[in-house]
Amino acid sequence: MIWLGIDTSHTPLAVAVVEDDRVLASYQSSLKITHSIGAMPAIEELLKKADIKPSEIDAIAVAIGPGSYTGVRIGVTIGKTLAWTLKKPIFSVSSLQVLASNASYFPGIVCAIMDARRGNVFAGIYTNGEAVKEAHMPLVELLKTVDEMGQPVLFVGMDVGIHWEQIKEVLGDRVERANAAFSLPNAAVLVELAKKLQPTEVHTTVPEYLRITEAEANWMKEQKKNDNK
Amino acid sequence: MIKDQYILGIETSCDETAASIVKNGQEIISNVVASQIESHKRFGGVVPEIASRHHVEQITMVIEEALKQANMLPEDLDAVAVTEGPGLVGALLIGINAAKAFAFANSLPLVGVHHIAGHIYANALVQPMEFPLLALVVSGGHTELVLMKEDGQFDLIGETRDDAAGEAYDKVARVLNLPYPGGPHIDRLANESDGAVPFPRAWLEEGSYDFSFSGLKSAVINYQHNAEQRGEEINPNHLAAGFQESVIEVLTAKTLRAAREFNVKQVIAAGGVAANKGLRKSLEETFVNENIPFYVPPISLCTDNAAMIAAAGNSKFSAGKTSDMSMNGRPGMELNSWK
Ligand SMILES: [Zn+2]
Numbered sequence: 001m002i003w004l005g006i007d008t009s010h011t012p013l014a015v016a017v018v019e020d021d022r023v024l025a026s027y028q029s030s031l032k033i034t035h036s037i038g039a040m041p042a043i044e045e046l047l048k049k050a051d052i053k054p055s056e057i058d059a060i061a062v063a064i065g066p067g068s069y070t071g072v073r074i075g076v077t078i079g080k081t082l083a084w085t086l087k088k089p090i091f092s093v094s095s096l097q098v099l100a101s102n103a104s105y106f107p108g109i110v111c112a113i114m115d116a117r118r119g120n121v122f123a124g125i126y127t128n129g130e131a132v133k134e135a136h137m138p139l140v141e142l143l144k145t146v147d148e149m150g151q152p153v154l155f156v157g158m159d160v161g162i163h164w165e166q167i168k169e170v171l172g173d174r175v176e177r178a179n180a181a182f183s184l185p186n187a188a189v190l191v192e193l194a195k196k197l198q199p200t201e202v203h204t205t206v207p208e209y210l211r212i213t214e215a216e217a218n219w220m221k222e223q224k225k226n227d228n229k
Numbered sequence: 230m231i232k233d234q235y236i237l238g239i240e241t242s243c244d245e246t247a248a249s250i251v252k253n254g255q256e257i258i259s260n261v262v263a264s265q266i267e268s269h270k271r272f273g274g275v276v277p278e279i280a281s282r283h284h285v286e287q288i289t290m291v292i293e294e295a296l297k298q299a300n301m302l303p304e305d306l307d308a309v310a311v312t313e314g315p316g317l318v319g320a321l322l323i324g325i326n327a328a329k330a331f332a333f334a335n336s337l338p339l340v341g342v343h344h345i346a347g348h349i350y351a352n353a354l355v356q357p358m359e360f361p362l363l364a365l366v367v368s369g370g371h372t373e374l375v376l377m378k379e380d381g382q383f384d385l386i387g388e389t390r391d392d393a394a395g396e397a398y399d400k401v402a403r404v405l406n407l408p409y410p411g412g413p414h415i416d417r418l419a420n421e422s423d424g425a426v427p428f429p430r431a432w433l434e435e436g437s438y439d440f441s442f443s444g445l446k447s448a449v450i451n452y453q454h455n456a457e458q459r460g461e462e463i464n465p466n467h468l469a470a471g472f473q474e475s476v477i478e479v480l481t482a483k484t485l486r487a488a489r490e491f492n493v494k495q496v497i498a499a500g501g502v503a504a505n506k507g508l509r510k511s512l513e514e515t516f517v518n519e520n521i522p523f524y525v526p527p528i529s530l531c532t533d534n535a536a537m538i539a540a541a542g543n544s545k546f547s548a549g550k551t552s553d554m555s556m557n558g559r560p561g562m563e564l565n566s567w568k
């Protein structure tokens with residue numbers, strides 16, 4: 001069974017072709033190349049090198065977010081279009097879990113984060129590979145939650161560096177950070193996670209933004225105000 | 230005999246998710262548009278992030294429906310054409326990446342199309358285009374006069390220096406508390422009106438084919454403001470009629486002058502505002518008197534759709550121009566000739 005894995009949910013790009021238990025080819029980069037320019041050429045090249053025609057793909061695994069709204073949409077759009085037109089199943093995997101699974105052998109809590117600006121992060125907390133929480137929240141709140149869990153914790157993700165001082169300050173000696181090699185999403189890891197899931201319906205497969213848009217938030221506030229009048 | 234050419238067109242540059250199959254650049258085989266207008270209405274305009282989210286929800290269903298209505302399979306197609314720009318970048322990227330994935334999976338050539346070229350080629354779906362041709366493209370995002378000396382060749386001879394005509398319509402509609410999108414409402418009020426507030430015309434410097442609507446928009450806002458301060462009720466019909474008269478007079482006069490100067494064989498109007506009854510009537514009357522054939526595609530082909538992208542893509546593909554998998558969305562893309 002041949003899998004194509006795609007993750008464009010943040011700055012890094014990850015694509016992999018996996019045949020059963022063997023990773024045929026995998027690509028990872030953290031270059032600031034927009035995914036619209038980089039993703040399809042990477043898929044094209046990887047499949048070509050692996051000598052696999054698009055029609056030979058049996059399943060598509062895609063990271064559905066959270067992350068950069070535009071980034072996530074590119075991967076999901078490519079994934080669902082390929083799955084639909086090739087008539088193959090699509091598997092949707094949390095982008096945070098993909099990151100966290102780089103450290104699946106860590107004994108303790110694994111915390112994957114992506115910066116979401118203004119002191120906020122997209123964060124996933126995992127123990128034994130199971131998600132305890134995945135949310136968009138202030139970093140302060142995340143650190144409090146993790147602190148209260150009282151176990152050793154490993155932070156994963158290329159944005160950890162931005163917040164490392166603050167993380168260290170709250171969690172002290174209990175916290176470690178994954179090294180550079182494990183800080184980027186790996187599409188082969190994504191495929192491994194997908195293997196344990198059920199496929200999603202292709203047309204209704206959409207990004208998991210974990211956040212409504214500002215316009216909608218303001219609109220809902222307005223509605224509430226009007227209701228109270 | 231030349232083989233028939235079938236192009237799948239995909240359009241997501243603003244708030245319509247659209248896919249269509251066109252034969253030989255002339256005949257619509259299927260034309261599917263999923264409009265998001267209901268969703269954006271509550272915000273009084275298109276919210277880019279929400280538009281992008283809706284495109285992802287709709288895109289594969291819309292393409293599937295286009296194939297289904299045409300009773301065709303991907304292997305029956307000759308190429309995939311997609312709007313490359315201009316437009317909302319996040320929205321463009323959905324159509325582009327879907328088009329790329331679809332083209333790649335089915336080993337089809339990919340053609341990037343300029344949205345305005347699409348609007349102009351909507352005309353080819355109604356009757357053959359004759360060159361030299363003059364196109365007035367008016368929509369929420371555009372006000373342009375384009376001269377085409379031949380198929381696939383574009384000269385932008387005039388454009389708006391500030392607001393697009395449709396944008397001015399939406400802003401004036403807001404002054405009158407009309408629901409979004411305001412264009413059709415203003416058109417209706419103007420047509421029912423028995424008088425008109427005199428507003429200025431923006432002719433710009435002599436000989437210019439450019440447009441400007443921000444002065445007119447300010448004049449409308451000032452008029453309403455002054456009336457309010459004096460405690461006077463404004464007549465919305467008169468205001469709408471005065472505004473519309475000013476817009477139409479300038480659009481018509483500049484189009485006529487360009488048609489004469491470049492000795493064109495055909496004049497066409499395109500874009501969402503070309504659906505405006507007042508504008509259509511003014512242009513029709515003017516060019517009947519001038520003895521130059523004038524056409525406006527039916528409203529469904531004036532507003533954003535993918536058949537027009539497929540039609541333009543057909544011409545570009547026939548000229549041997551294709552794109553590759555690294556195509557990016559180009560929000561500020563310029564109208565380039567492919568011949
Ligand atoms: Zn348009």
